[in-house]
Amino acid sequence: MAINRRQFIRSLGLGAACTAIPGTSLWASDKSLNTKDERLFKLPTLKCDVIVVGAGPAGIPAAIAAAREGAKVILLEEDMLPGGAPVDMYVTYMCGAPRIGVFLDMIKELNRKHSLSITPSSTIKDWAWDGKQHWWLPSAFVQVLDGFIESEKNITLMCASPVVDTLVAAKGNRNQVYGVCVMRQGMLQKIEAPVTIDATGTGLVAAKAGCEYFYGSDARKDFNESIGLEKSDGRVQPCTMMYISQRTRSDAEFPLEAFKTGVLDHDNVKWASQQTPQEFAEIDSGIYLHWGATVECKDTTDSVLVAEAHRQAIKKLEPQFEILRSAGYVTHVAPKLGIRECRRIKGEYVITVDDVLKGVMHDDKVADAWYSLDPWGMKVDAKIKNSVGPYGIPYRSLIPAQTEGLLTAGRIISGTRLAMSSYRVQPICSTIGEAAGTAAAMASLQKTGVRNLDVRQLQERLDQKGLFDWYRHVNMNVNNKPWKNK
Numbered sequence: 001m002a003i004n005r006r007q008f009i010r011s012l013g014l015g016a017a018c019t020a021i022p023g024t025s026l027w028a029s030d031k032s033l034n035t036k037d038e039r040l041f042k043l044p045t046l047k048c049d050v051i052v053v054g055a056g057p058a059g060i061p062a063a064i065a066a067a068r069e070g071a072k073v074i075l076l077e078e079d080m081l082p083g084g085a086p087v088d089m090y091v092t093y094m095c096g097a098p099r100i101g102v103f104l105d106m107i108k109e110l111n112r113k114h115s116l117s118i119t120p121s122s123t124i125k126d127w128a129w130d131g132k133q134h135w136w137l138p139s140a141f142v143q144v145l146d147g148f149i150e151s152e153k154n155i156t157l158m159c160a161s162p163v164v165d166t167l168v169a170a171k172g173n174r175n176q177v178y179g180v181c182v183m184r185q186g187m188l189q190k191i192e193a194p195v196t197i198d199a200t201g202t203g204l205v206a207a208k209a210g211c212e213y214f215y216g217s218d219a220r221k222d223f224n225e226s227i228g229l230e231k232s233d234g235r236v237q238p239c240t241m242m243y244i245s246q247r248t249r250s251d252a253e254f255p256l257e258a259f260k261t262g263v264l265d266h267d268n269v270k271w272a273s274q275q276t277p278q279e280f281a282e283i284d285s286g287i288y289l290h291w292g293a294t295v296e297c298k299d300t301t302d303s304v305l306v307a308e309a310h311r312q313a314i315k316k317l318e319p320q321f322e323i324l325r326s327a328g329y330v331t332h333v334a335p336k337l338g339i340r341e342c343r344r345i346k347g348e349y350v351i352t353v354d355d356v357l358k359g360v361m362h363d364d365k366v367a368d369a370w371y372s373l374d375p376w377g378m379k380v381d382a383k384i385k386n387s388v389g390p391y392g393i394p395y396r397s398l399i400p401a402q403t404e405g406l407l408t409a410g411r412i413i414s415g416t417r418l419a420m421s422s423y424r425v426q427p428i429c430s431t432i433g434e435a436a437g438t439a440a441a442m443a444s445l446q447k448t449g450v451r452n453l454d455v456r457q458l459q460e461r462l463d464q465k466g467l468f469d470w471y472r473h474v475n476m477n478v479n480n481k482p483w484k485n486k
């Protein structure tokens, strides 16, 4: 069900909890800034063609695509570094397809310079899917992605620059977004552009613009879905604290028996936990990616509750760390708790699980997608989950309802929670990002609204860049389900 912020708080019963949980009073004061009060803005207003908020798997490709269309882009990131989930949550393993455009370039560069096997894998080729479990160090993503951003002269990257509000003017019955307010060096600054892309993973920019959003599970009937919960439990997918373990003693033996699932060797066909002790002994790479502890967070938009969940996850992990330590392995824990789900911004179209299962290719498709349903914390029949083939992401799901001047990209686009559990993976977020960036630049440079953009023209442009019907561009017969035999 679509909700606004006040209803959301009430639905969680947290109104009453405000006095009990220190810091939740922050919510009470969560009003938009008075952006007319010029005394608040100590830094000069900046202007550009396209603003991208969030330098993660969706935002970086969005910024690059817009820049390559000739738009002047400001890319804003609240962290000190670009990268998003692979860098700050250690989600350094990629699932799903398509693997094209900026994403493919990134994988090739990671393989070339940062392979954990030292020798690059010769099997990573045209569509970067060779059936092996590759992952890379978080710092490798920073180097590669920052290099990509630096080589685009039209992009100005501003790190340590959280967006704290959205600039909005009423236009008829719509909200016209004309930029954002950012906090830099402890001072507020306005940045204005005809088009802003919200690639925050949290949907904060859209929420601040007053856009409606969905939070937590949906009931089947909410969107007429053929599978799902009878009744919404209001929960988002649980969070996972990722970490990397690494051998430090040459005689150390990895305590495989202590880890039944969620441990990834690198550049191998099987997950560590799927290997027999003999297979494991032959490969034993010495460095492992762990899907560590999984915890619930009641409200992933609230920093106090996220901090609490983070602490809980670390406590849960202590026994694992102890086992690894005594076996001779150190652990590198991700700086941030891995949050799978936050707001989903209601758009002009809501992608449903049936769109995903039926492989619907909408007339206004701007990105391709292909990954199983992966709703953590919710049981779905394995046969149904894995029956997903290629499907399309419609442009309408990137356009927040009743809003102009704003596009969404990445996991926050408009879809039900079950549909999102498929398209939230990084190759798909990246493809959506490139489509959003291309659309934003076209609209901005043509001086038209994102809603008035000629979708056929956008599709043609994406096709020229090899980003449309990707299977055609990589000569793949999707009906053969090639991911099964690569």
Ligand SMILES: Cc1cc2nc3c(=O)[nH]c(=O)nc-3n(C[C@H](O)[C@H](O)[C@H](O)COP(=O)(O)OP(=O)(O)OC[C@H]3O[C@@H](n4cnc5c(N)ncnc54)[C@H](O)[C@@H]3O)c2cc1C
Pocket: 053, 054, 055, 056, 057, 058, 059, 076, 077, 078, 079, 082, 083, 084, 085, 086, 089, 091, 093, 094, 095, 096, 161, 162, 163, 164, 199, 200, 201, 202, 204, 239, 240, 241, 242, 337, 338, 339, 340, 409, 410, 411, 412, 424, 425, 426, 427, 429
């Ligand atoms: C535990 C876990 C495991 C996962 N496993 C996999 C997997 O195995 N394979 C896979 O492909 N995907 C996986 N995913 C999913 C995937 O990582 C995410 O869905 C994906 O990263 C979403 O990309 P995004 O760009 O939309 O958001 P994000 O990666 O969250 O990037 C958003 C960026 O915006 C920045 N930002 C946020 N707010 C602001 C603000 N106000 N101002 C400025 N900047 C801001 C953030 O710092 C961040 O850099 C996993 C996710 C999690 C959490």
